Amino acid sequence: MLELVHLSRRFGDTLAVAGANARIGPGEMIGVIGRSGAGKSTLLRLINRLIEPTSGAILADGIDVTRLRGRALRTWRARNAMIFQQFNLVNRLDVLTNVLIGGLIRVPTPRMLARWFTRPEREEALSLLERFGLFDVATRRAGDLSGGQQQRVAIARALMQRPRTLLADEPIASLDPMNARLVMDTLAELNRRDGIAVVCNLHTLDTARAYCRRIIGMAGGHIVFDGPPDAMDTEVLARIYGESETGIDERLTSLGVASRTA
Numbered sequence: 009m010l011e012l013v014h015l016s017r018r019f020g021d022t023l024a025v026a027g028a029n030a031r032i033g034p035g036e037m038i039g040v041i042g043r044s045g046a047g048k049s050t051l052l053r054l055i056n057r058l059i060e061p062t063s064g065a066i067l068a069d070g071i072d073v074t075r076l077r078g079r080a081l082r083t084w085r086a087r088n089a090m091i092f093q094q095f096n097l098v099n100r101l102d103v104l105t106n107v108l109i110g111g112l113i114r115v116p117t118p119r120m121l122a123r124w125f126t127r128p129e130r131e132e133a134l135s136l137l138e139r140f141g142l143f144d145v146a147t148r149r150a151g152d153l154s155g156g157q158q159q160r161v162a163i164a165r166a167l168m169q170r171p172r173t174l175l176a177d178e179p180i181a182s183l184d185p186m187n188a189r190l191v192m193d194t195l196a197e198l199n200r201r202d203g204i205a206v207v208c209n210l211h212t213l214d215t216a217r218a219y220c221r222r223i224i225g226m227a228g229g230h231i232v233f234d235g236p237p238d239a240m241d242t243e244v245l246a247r248i249y250g251e252s253e254t255g256i257d258e259r260l261t262s263l264g265v266a267s268r269t270a
Contacts, residue, residue: 039220099151110168156187
């Protein structure tokens with residue numbers, strides 16, 4: 009169980025995340041929604057410790073994650089693997105090497121720098137590529153792949169860390185609808201089949217409703233909703249998106265969802 013306790017992060021005069029409280033259980037599929045600047049990306053980066061909180065705590069199995077340093081911190085980041093909107097692959101390297109880099113936590117630095125990997129490590133990486141339909145592109149440069157392929161390579165790389173949680177920061181924002189669906193299907197399958205918890209920042213409400221059993225809504229750095237998709241009515245969505253209830257009614261109608269205030 010991962011618990012956020014009054015977690016906050018301030019950038020100058022801006023409170024990007026304000027006193028966030030939430031629990032993330034094993035095997036959950038959670039969508040985080042809100043307008044741009046709501047604090048979604050900052051929240052995920054705080055969990056992974058890519059940025060430090062201004063105040064509050066992150067607790068996991070009784071351990072205060074905000075106090076971790078050195079190898080313990082690297083292990084935490086591997087356990088909570090990040091997937092980014094812009095993929096963060098090394099474009100000049102082949103796909104297989106990009107995936108193998110995900111095992112950095114278990115590979116000595118000199119061996120990683122020399123790109124010398126054992127047979128079991130290569131077999132593990134190739135198995136992941138085959139699972140995602142990417143075996144045939146293992147020797148191609150990562151930069152030559154389509155956006156959807158690159159994002160699935162990034163997911164395979166994250167899985168080389170053997171994580172308990174995948175933190176996906178706008179993983180489909182730069183993809184066309186077909187590739188966006190492939191990536192979301194991949195994340196949902198990992199959650200369902202492997203029991204990996206997925207926390208996914210999403211711009212679109214319909215995607216969150218379609219894939220996530222729990223939704224966290226953010227506005228102005230605050231968590232203003234945390235619950236199942238069917239509990240999101242016009243009042244809740246107005247708090248998240250700052251729209252009039254008429255505009256929210258139209259948004260719900262477009263998704264085939266009846267307004268609860270009608």
